[in-house]
Amino acid sequence: MxxxxxxxxxxxxxxxxxxxxxxxxxxxxxxxxxxxxxxxxxxxxxxxxxxxxxxxxxxxxxxxxxxxxxxxxxxxxxxxxxKPGSRALRIDVLGLRSAQAVVLHDYWRSHPETDLDVVTLRVNDPRVAVTAVQAGDIDASFRSVTDPATLPRDVQMIHAFDSPLELLVGPRHPLASARTLTPSQLRRHRIWVPGIAPRSEWAEFYDQLATDFDLRIDAAGPNFGNEVLLDILADSADVATLVGSRDRYIWPTNHDIRRIPIVNPTLAYPLSLIFPRANPHPGLRAVITHFGSLAPLPEPAWTPSWATTPRRSDGTIEHTRRQRSLPAAHCRHH
Incomplete structure (x- = not known):
């Protein structure tokens, strides 16, 4: 009809x-x-x-x-x-316990009048998220295309914020009593990161991280989810993993798992936001402005070579490479 x-x-x-x-x-x-x-x-x-x-x-x-x-x-x-501008602002995150979701929740608590729809596309290839932005299925996506030159002309990618890394270990691990750790102290320890997907931004991140700091990052074995990972860490004397400082993890009190910040340099995952160049959702600018209120990375810091330049004071972004600092975590942590 x-x-x-x-x-x-x-x-x-x-x-x-x-x-x-x-x-x-x-x-x-x-x-x-x-x-x-x-x-x-x-x-x-x-x-x-x-x-x-x-x-x-x-x-x-x-x-x-x-x-x-x-x-x-x-x-x-x-x-x-x-219709953009009439419907809720729809933003894709990699997980509802990720740093991205935590930051968006903090923003929403300060602006409860915001009509916000947080979604998870559950895709590893950032190009799929770019296509969803182009199609208007989502208004923005927390993804990073590691070569910005390959981005379509009708979308842009800006630096959102950085997520410092922490080492997650059980009470029997030799590093469990440390209050902070340097990257050099992580050498020779097994850092288990299951679920590193090929062609994902976090695969490239861990590649550069392992190369630059001579770390033993092990992605072997199936990824059975966070609960199984936390059970393994709680019982292990030699397995650790990396998580973002803002990522939410919940475990039984008897696990006695410790989160230990990494410093000198701070290792951090640079989180980017992809959205349309023309006619972005009118609610998006306030969210981007909120990113500027977040605490800066402790210096010195390391991020991968593809990290984008922070926003200028007028809110605009240019895609240029910056000095190496660090990102925060893979799909499990975002």
Whole structure:
């Protein structure tokens, strides 16, 4: 059923004249007449009778009118629900316990009037997220394309914030009593990071991290999720992993797991935000401004070579490479 024909019928019924309905709908009277005639053929009933003063509803038309109004209202609500600026700001994060979700939650608590829809695309390849941004399925995505030159011209990527890394260990691990650790102290220790997906940004991150600091990062074995990982850490005397300082992890109190900051340099994961160049969602700028209120990285810091430059004071971004500092974590941690 042609919803514009239904809309024409409703307005003609409410206004009593085809010309008035046509004027309101910004089409010709002939177009309104054709739409209604088509609708009558489809329904196999007459909806109007013509009078000297315009049109009047038939009994079938009177019966159809309330349902037709519901159809028009439903279509309008459906369009509003997906129209940028009318619907909720839809942002993709890598996980609902990730640093990205935590920062967005902090923003929402300060601005509870914000209509925010936090989603997880559950894809590893950032190019899939870029496609979703282009298609308008999401308004922004916390992903990083490690070679910004390959970004499509109609999307942009900005630096959002950095997530410092911490070592996560159980009570029997030899580093468990440390209050802070330097990267050199991590050498020769097994850092287990299951679930490093090929072609993902975090795969490249861990690659550079291991190379630059001569770390033993092990991705072997299946990824059974955070709960299993935490159980293994709690019982192990030689396994550790890396997490972001803002990432949320919950474990039983008897696990006695410790989170130990890494310093000199701080290792941090640079989180980027991808969104359309033209007509971004009007609610997005306030979220981006919120990133600027976050505490800066403790210096010195390390991030991978593909980390983007922080925002300028006017909120704009240029894609340039900066000195090596560090990012925060892979899909488990984001």
């Amino acid at each position: 042609d919803t514009e024909a239904v809309r024409s019928f409703v307005r003609a019924a409410e206004l009593g004249q085809l010309q008035h309905a046509a004027d309101e709908l910004r089409v010709t009277q002939q177009a309104v007449s054709k739409r209604i005639a088509t609708l009558e053929r489809e329904l196999d009933v007459r909806l109007f009778t013509r009078t000297a003063r315009g049109v009047e509803l038939t009994l079938d038309g009177q019966a159809f009118l309330p349902h037709a109004r519901n159809i028009v209202t439903g279509v309008d609500r459906a369009v509003t629900a997906i």
